[in-house]
Amino acid sequence: MTLTSPARAAAAPVRPAAPRPNRMRAWATRAPLLPALIFMIVVTQLPFVATLVISFLDWNALYPDDRRFAGFANYGEVLSDPALRKSIWTTILLTVTVVLVSLLLGLLLALLLNRRFRGRAAVRTMLIAPFLLVPVAAALLWKHVLFNPEYGLFNGILHAIGGDGAAQPDWISEMPLVAVEASLIWQWTPFMMLILLAGLQSRDPQLIEAARMDGASDWQVFVHITLPHLRRYLELGVLLGSIYIVQNFDAVFTITSGGLGTANLPYTIYQTFYQAHENGLASAAGVIVVIGSLILATFALRVVSSLFREEVSR
Amino acid sequence: MATVATTTATVQARRARPGGRLRAGALGIVAWLAGLVFVLPLLWMVLTSFHSEADAATNPPSVTAPLTLDGYREFFGLTGGASPWPALINSMTASVVSTLLTLLLAVPAAYALSIRPVKKWTDVLFFFLSTKMLPLVAGLLPIYLFAKNTGLLDNIWALVILYTAMNLPIAVWMMQSFLSEVPVAIIEAAQIDGAKLPTVLTRVVAPIALPGIAATALICFIFSWNELLFARVLTGVVAETAPVFLTGFITSQGLFLAKVCAASLVISLPVLAAGFAAQDKLVQGLSLGAVK
Numbered sequence: 126m127t128l129t130s131p132a133r134a135a136a137a138p139v140r141p142a143a144p145r146p147n148r149m150r151a152w153a154t155r156a157p158l159l160p161a162l163i164f165m166i167v168v169t170q171l172p173f174v175a176t177l178v179i180s181f182l183d184w185n186a187l188y189p190d191d192r193r194f195a196g197f198a199n200y201g202e203v204l205s206d207p208a209l210r211k212s213i214w215t216t217i218l219l220t221v222t223v224v225l226v227s228l229l230l231g232l233l234l235a236l237l238l239n240r241r242f243r244g245r246a247a248v249r250t251m252l253i254a255p256f257l258l259v260p261v262a263a264a265l266l267w268k269h270v271l272f273n274p275e276y277g278l279f280n281g282i283l284h285a286i287g288g289d290g291a292a293q294p295d296w297i298s299e300m301p302l303v304a305v306e307a308s309l310i311w312q313w314t315p316f317m318m319l320i321l322l323a324g325l326q327s328r329d330p331q332l333i334e335a336a337r338m339d340g341a342s343d344w345q346v347f348v349h350i351t352l353p354h355l356r357r358y359l360e361l362g363v364l365l366g367s368i369y370i371v372q373n374f375d376a377v378f379t380i381t382s383g384g385l386g387t388a389n390l391p392y393t394i395y396q397t398f399y400q401a402h403e404n405g406l407a408s409a410a411g412v413i414v415v416i417g418s419l420i421l422a423t424f425a426l427r428v429v430s431s432l433f434r435e436e437v438s439r
Numbered sequence: 440m441a442t443v444a445t446t447t448a449t450v451q452a453r454r455a456r457p458g459g460r461l462r463a464g465a466l467g468i469v470a471w472l473a474g475l476v477f478v479l480p481l482l483w484m485v486l487t488s489f490h491s492e493a494d495a496a497t498n499p500p501s502v503t504a505p506l507t508l509d510g511y512r513e514f515f516g517l518t519g520g521a522s523p524w525p526a527l528i529n530s531m532t533a534s535v536v537s538t539l540l541t542l543l544l545a546v547p548a549a550y551a552l553s554i555r556p557v558k559k560w561t562d563v564l565f566f567f568l569s570t571k572m573l574p575l576v577a578g579l580l581p582i583y584l585f586a587k588n589t590g591l592l593d594n595i596w597a598l599v600i601l602y603t604a605m606n607l608p609i610a611v612w613m614m615q616s617f618l619s620e621v622p623v624a625i626i627e628a629a630q631i632d633g634a635k636l637p638t639v640l641t642r643v644v645a646p647i648a649l650p651g652i653a654a655t656a657l658i659c660f661i662f663s664w665n666e667l668l669f670a671r672v673l674t675g676v677v678a679e680t681a682p683v684f685l686t687g688f689i690t691s692q693g694l695f696l697a698k699v700c701a702a703s704l705v706i707s708l709p710v711l712a713a714g715f716a717a718q719d720k721l722v723q724g725l726s727l728g729a730v731k
């Protein structure tokens with residue numbers, strides 16, 4: 126790079142204005158970036174603007190001529206409609222439960238996997254496998270093959286152990302939200318495990334060794350060295366997990382079709398415009414999801430940027 | 440390297456204490472049990488897919504029932520049902536083409552954010568990331584209306600464009616973190632030796648970046664292949680993808696466990712293959728490059 130600048134400087138006096146080659150060079154540096162940037166803004170940002178505009182309209186797709194400005198009426202309706210309000214609550218409950226349980230299980234599994242034992246690679250592969258099933262396939266597996274009250278594996282095992290008098294619960298009707306959560310926890314625990322395992326393996330081995338020399342027990346090493354080191358990896362797991370789970374549609378759609386009080390916001394938005402054709406309402410619900418996500422994203426970006434800065438400065 | 444050092448250090452520390460080896464063995468068994476519990480539903484799915492429908496629907500379960508390929512025959516439409524091939528081909532098209540497009544846009548962008556960075560490149564990088572954090576579902580309606588008015592409804596190219604946008608932030612972040620591993624000194628040395636930009640790119644940058652590009656491609660492929668919501672809303676009979684086919688595959692009549700298992704496994708096969716191939720880079724991709 127240093128070699129090219131004198132050549133350009135020599136060419137500069139020929140042109141009337143000196144800053145121009147510099148500006149051209151800046152644009153040449155920017156050029157590879159622009160297609161991606163423009164594509165991104167057009168395809169992902171413009172729809173949000175459109176959603177924002179539609180959210181202020183009273184617009185049912187079945188009566189397209191009857192479209193008018195509605196102010197904040199849609200927001201009022203979304204926030205006062207019991208079904209929609211419930212779906213906000215369901216989204217929060219579903220996300221928090223799945224993220225925290227997967228995080229805890231993922232931590233335990235990462236700690237187990239961070240030791241040397243026979244067949245460690247095989248166990249790692251077994252633990253990752255659930256994450257690599259197509260989400261719809263995983264949801265179908267839980268709904269029909271595991272939860273089915275008559276011939277699902279869970280009741281089959283209960284029957285095999287407890288004999289003919291064994292309890293045979295109808296899992297999905299009796300605990301619909303737990304059923305959806307269970308299938309998601311099964312898929313997302315491997316994700317948490319992978320992030321936390323990476324965190325465990327980036328600990329400073331000398332620090333741990335020194336602590337052990339000083340007579341620290343496993344528990345003391347875990348509480349005073351491992352946990353503080355893992356803090357940001359735990360945060361990252363929580364935030365990325367939340368971002369992915371808040372948007373979940375597949376499990377809710379497949380396992381309960383949003384019934385029995387399991388409809389989360391993505392499902393409700395889908396239903397409001399796809400089946401009820403209420404464009405204005407669906408958009409207002411969409412804007413609420415975006416606001417919620419922005420709050421999450423602010424924290425997430427902070428965590429990622431602190432990990433990122435550490436990486437760059439290394 | 441650091442990993443190996445950690446484990447040997449802990450193993451040695453443990454060996455020094457009495458009873459440590461016994462406990463390490465016990466924890467190894469616990470790890471195996473945990474692995475088995477997690478993989479059991481999947482193994483059960485594989486077994487069920489090779490059972491006849493009657494054997495798949497018994498209670499208690501018949502583990503040792505005779506094996507058959509009937510479930511797979513029925514899934515592939517050999518017994519008269521709808522053929523899954525159009526859906527599988529649609530999914531392949533959407534995933535492969537969108538992955539190629541993503542790389543075409545992401546690799547140059549990542550180049551301008553790492554090897555020859557623009558001013559304020561971190562801000563640009565974080566702009567890409569922030570778009571990933573907004574739920575796409577919030578843009579679903581305008582995208583649907585746009586597709587409807589431009590005749591892109593039930594057209595696989597609508598999905599290609601959306602999947603490209605969906606994966607672009609991840610791809611830019613991953614590629615940025617891979618390309619920043621290319622030592623600047625090597626590039627400068629090549630330039631001093633008189634190498635032109637195309638030569639530098641093909642001879643110096645590409646060999647170092649190729650494994651990263653491959654991992655990025657596999658992860659983009661997985662996300663596109665898995666996507667359901669947009670495929671469900673934007674496609675119908677013609678452009679239906681494999682996950683949409685899967686959701687409509689179950690009929691309420693008769694037994695269907697074996698064929699659902701067969702269908703789910705066949706449709707998950709490309710993802711399982713891509714996932715295990717990209718195993719080492721999986722975390723880096725999923726955490727948007729934040730964890731290495």
